[in-house]
């Protein structure tokens with residue numbers, strides 16, 4: 001067994017070499033740090049052509065035994081989850097490992113009592129409560145595949161996801177609280193389920209005590225079901241194959257509807273545990289706070305599975321950074337003596353705009369490590385975070401990864417890897433990045449940029465997209481032969497350090513949320529009077545990228561009611577996170593003779609850089625560009 005944790009830069013270099021020269025030996029050594037019901041027959045078999053990747057084949061395990069049972073003896077009374085409510089005047093709640101184990105077992109029994117079986121798909125649509133983590137772990141306990149849908153998505157988005165995975169159970173809450181807003185959840189589920197025939201049970205956690213409709217025979221209260229157990233909390237963990245599905249998480253791409261990214265039990269467990277322990281240099285007793293929502297991959301990997309498999313204490317926050325004021329994060333850090341804070345550039349930028357006097361009012365001396373994820377962090381935000389939050393004593397781990405990678409791929413190991421503002425620095429052991437040009441030719445050496453690909457599998461790589469393996473192949477493995485294509489552009493500087501420059505495909509990153517242009521266009525086009533639209537991103541001070549919509553709606557030029565109808569349609573079809581920031585009505589879009597929209601030109605116009613639009617001679621109607629330029633917002 002090789003020790004999980006790297007402590008020095010020399011150890012990092014040794015681990016990295018080992019992982020490249022003998023990947024199977026390397027990962028087997030790491031996997032030995034976890035508990036398996038049966039060890040693997042084969043560490044890895046793979047090809048990126050189909051693709052077909054299997055880690056720890058033949059091994060048997062249950063991830064919840066690694067996250068819960070194995071800690072009971074040594075860490076049973078240690079806090080596993082510290083829940084911080086939206087309203088600072090409401091009491092926070094702590095669940096020890098023993099308590100979390102018990103609650104997971106009990107809710108797993110509730111699922112079973114309601115007909116859930118191994119392999120079933122269960123949709124979870126909940127606010128940030130301990131019960132969200134409990135629901136996730138309870139699914140894993142019985143071998144059901146969870147599909148968590150972020151609480152900000154619309155009824156239509158839920159319906160699409162439930163139908164795609166044919167979920168038979170939905171777990172939700174009556175309502176939730178996020179900042180000053182009440183989140184209606186159950187009514188949204190009710191609306192979604194009018195389109196979903198596969199669901200026969202809805203389990204509702206009572207949180208907001210708002211009045212909701214309960215459909216007889218279908219809807220039941222979480223708390224009532226727990227009561228019915230009469231204190232029974234015996235629920236042995238289902239034995240899972242290393243390559244059995246653990247969960248599905250939907251994410252946007254450049255085309256079509258969101259894809260259900262599939263992760264499996266063994267590799268995902270090893271990868272999230274390993275990366276958590278190393279990147280954040282977690283030590284027993286540390287308090288770790290990840291501000292993401294469990295509805296995104298960051299929450300899956302670094303609120304639930306990674307930290308819990310390492311016996312960490314995790315702060316789970318129900319609210320938003322600016323409620324009741326822009327000091328809320330710092331208040332939580334002070335209150336719970338947080339040692340490790342993992343957040344997003346968009347949150348940092350928004351808090352930065354409220355001034356450094358705010359964090360200065362709090363005792364942030366407990367902080368040892370800071371983390372950033374979700375989008376490129378600009379140097380100004382990096383320095384603000386370093387100066388005003390870490391007081392130049394807490395190394396910043398800028399972590400690059402994706403829903404599809406399962407865990408962190410390129411990042412400094414806190415305190416071990418020298419950091420550089422704006423750089424995710426170096427690949428973690430086991431990660432083999434490669435930069436390629438448009439034709440897939442490798443760009444070697446340093447001081448270069450290109451499209452970022454990965455040339456060798458790591459345990460956390462996605463295995464498929466649910467129900468459509470060909471789509472997985474097309475999206476990630478077909479662009480460049482024998483490479484996993486990330487969709488990101490990347491620079492490797494003279495020191496070999498990596499800086500992710502942003503998406504090179506038609507995917508936007510708005511406040512760290514991934515948004516497909518095709519999805520937004522589709523939602524806009526459903527608006528009455530809209531003929532066609534094109535979406536591009538533009539630099540936005542707080543969100544990183546804003547959404548700029550060019551819309552053809554002949555009868556509604558500059559018309560507010562059409563704008564409102566467009567915003568309403570996007571909110572209904574996707575959710576408020578995908579609402580355009582700017583809408584410009586145009587009479588035509590710049591298209592090539594073959595009918596392809598030239599987004600390059602629209603991007604320039606949206607950025608306000610109209611001086612050099614490049615070659616427009618291949619356009620069907622070059623005059624349209626002048627018109628758009630003159631009407632730019």
Ligand code: WT7
Pocket residue numbers: 251297298372373374375376377398399400401402403404424486487488500501502503509512513514
């Ligand atoms: C995309 C993945 C990974 C969890 C959150 C987002 C961008 C992510 C960074 C970073 C620059 C980053 C990339 C990536 N991204 N982290 N540290 N620096 N860009 O997961 O929704 O799957 O989005 O987010 O463009 O491809 P996701």
